[in-house]
Amino acid sequence: MDLTARRRAFPALDQRAHGQRLAYLDAAATSLQPRVVIDAVVDAALHAAGNPGRGVHLLAEAASVALDDARHEVARFLGADADEVVFTSGTTASINLVADAWGRANLGPGDAVIATELEHHSNLVPWQRLCAERGAELRIAPVDEDGRIDLAALDALLDSKVKLVAVAHVSNVLGTIAPVAAIAARAHAVGARVLVDGAQAVAHLEIDVRALGCDFYAFSGHKLYGPPGTGVLWARRAILDAMPPWQVGGGMVARVDRAHARYREPPYRFEAGTPNTTGLIGLGAAIRFVRSLDRAAVAADEARVHAAIARAVQAADGTILGRPEVGVVSFALGRVHPHDVATIADQAGVALRSGHHCAEPIHHRHGVDASTRASIGCYSDDDDVAQLARALARVREVFG
Amino acid sequence: MSDDLYQALIVLHDRAPRHHGPLAGATHVATIDNPLCGDEITVRVILDGDRVQTIAFEGHGCALSRAAASMMSERAVGATTAELTALAARFAQFVQAPPDATEAPDAASDAALGDLVAFRGVRRARSRRTCATLPFRALLAALAR
Structure with a gap:
């Protein structure tokens, strides 16, 4: 094309x-959305009209299958496995999920989080709040006049207190590309995890989360020719396995009695409530469109x-x-x-x-x-x- | 009156705003921001009884908010708080009217608005209405203190 x-x-x-x-x-x-995405959303509203994972009838089954296809489409796009792909409502929700679920379990008084100076508020404010709540310190990694992350300055901020480094893959203001692999290597050397805000990258760069070496990768469907209200959190399977849930409720539990609930395996553990089925099926179509280019x-x-x-x-x-x-x-x-x-x-x-x-x-x-x-x-x-x-x-x- | 947003009068007030700057001895002050764009305006007033003796505004904003603040300040000097509250309401109504609203029903209001009718074009730029009304919101907040 x-x-x-x-x-x-x-x-x-x-x-x-x-x-x-x-x-x-x-x-x-x-x-903007291509015709194939608009058609996929309309088709989903007609034929995948049931509640995915929550029924045995034709329309529910169609929704389950289509949503599963979309998850595999995302996984191929990221170079990941489908059970590492958590569906969310967007990048903001994906990052808040990590801050609330992973952050509360892994960050305590005296610990630190690093975010860069060029972050979008959605990759800054969750860390501000988390650090304030946990008695942790938020450190800001500077960028130079061109908008490049100063790796020497980052090195100076990295020590064993740092549990997470949050960085935008592509700056939404400056359009600069962060050296994610170099940042991940440095962060991992002190035992910190790396979260990448991929919102501005996915439409322009080829993404391979393994090659990037990050631990979390978040993006939104609506910046990738998909519908708004769709998003993805990718995380390494071992991290998801160890993570407590974020929102709790239906669809994410294996067994519930009056007092207790046992949670499902990832990714479903992090997907409480009925998802944006039509939108996420549209996201799958958007990724098929991008992959066809x-x-x-x-x-x-x-x-x-x-x-x-x-x-x-x-x-x-x-x-x-x-x-x-x-x-x-x-x-x-x-x-x-x-x-x-x-x-x-x-x-x-x-x-x-x-x-x-x-x-x-x-x-x-x-x-x-x-x-x-x-x-x-x-x-x-x-x-x-x-x-x-x-x-x-x-x-x-x-x-x- | 043309529907152009950037009327010569608006550009003129943006370039050389009246009553722009600090004001010592203000009896009433309010700072308001526009979360849509991060614009911010501080309005300071010295009231003599119920009447505005002096007014000044500061902050950073677009041409529309600066021009509106400038024109508003010109109108405010010598006006009572009740008159300014009415003017603010009339102006808000004016910029929120449908773009093709005819002159007739609000002709009297238009006359009362004076130079502020230069903001007629904002009716077609829905997202910019808050820019034009921001100074009035700051003025009312100041007077309410």
Whole structure:
């Protein structure tokens, strides 16, 4: 599927935005869904309409089978085993699961957690709360001006008190790629676990959790061309085996009497309640779609469009935050507020994100409160960039 | 009145906001932020009885919130708290009206709003309404203290 064919696969691109061609440059917030995902969700609502794992009739059985297929699809995508794949509602839920279930069991007074300076709030606030509750210390690993994690500074923070290192695979603001394997090797050397927030990585990078050497990997379906309200927590089987449950209730118990419950094996132990069946089946379809693509060709197109966006921003005298490598370009346009940039761009049919992108600390690191962000997917093309360039010129016109 | 969001008047107030800066001896102060974007505004007022004698605002925000704060401050000087409460309500109603609302039903309100009618374009930019109303929320919070 070349770029033209990929664009045709996304029906949302057909609509007009304020009477203009839609240039959707907000994939890092949420990506559009291809027709095959939309169809899979509708089909699931019709034919996998029962409650998975909770019935013997036709529609319940169909739901169970389809959900199991989706789990295997995720496992193949990550280079993992299906029984290591926990379904959640998104990256935020996946990380909170680890903080609540693993964190409470493994972190005590005097222990420490390391998070980097560029983390999304969802990979920072759970650790702030956990550390405060457990009397543990939260250490922040700095990044340099380009947005690269300072490994020497990380080494200085790593000691035997550290139980977990939390790091974004790809920064949602700076678009930099973290050296996860190098971080994991360092963390493991002091006995710490490594959690990777893969939300911004899965749509752009090939993921192999074994090669990365991490212990937890979290991502959301809606940033991978899947439906919102779907997510994954991958963890090594031995870690899941030793982990107490997070939420408790139906579907995650083996036996219950009046006083006690015996929990099921992973991954079901961590999936209390009826799951988002249709959404997760849609996530499976999204991953099948991604796996059907020539990922090298997609990466080449994305690299070209990404570089063109950076040039368009510079041509408009914008200042790019950090040195982005993949997916996103965040920038400041003189003293014009990002909200005003995004609103004027919107009027020109260009969808941008403005604000702090749920990552305040890294904005403060760059001396700003907020930025404007353009982000791309497998459907982004050169026309999107040309439209962005015109929109930025219009911003300059309005604000002089 | 055109529906353009960035009216010349708004851009003008954004560039050179009135009553922008610190204010010593304020009798009423409130700081409010917009969790959507992290914008923040502090409004300081010196009340003389029930009437605003002096007002100033500080903080960081977009063109819409700065211009709204500037225009609001111009209107606030010499106004009573009751008048400002009414103005805030009228402005909130104005920006929340449907984009194609006709002039007639709210013509009287429009006249009372004065320069603030420049914010008519916000009706089409639903997510930006809170930017325009943020300064008024801060003013009301300050006056309530």
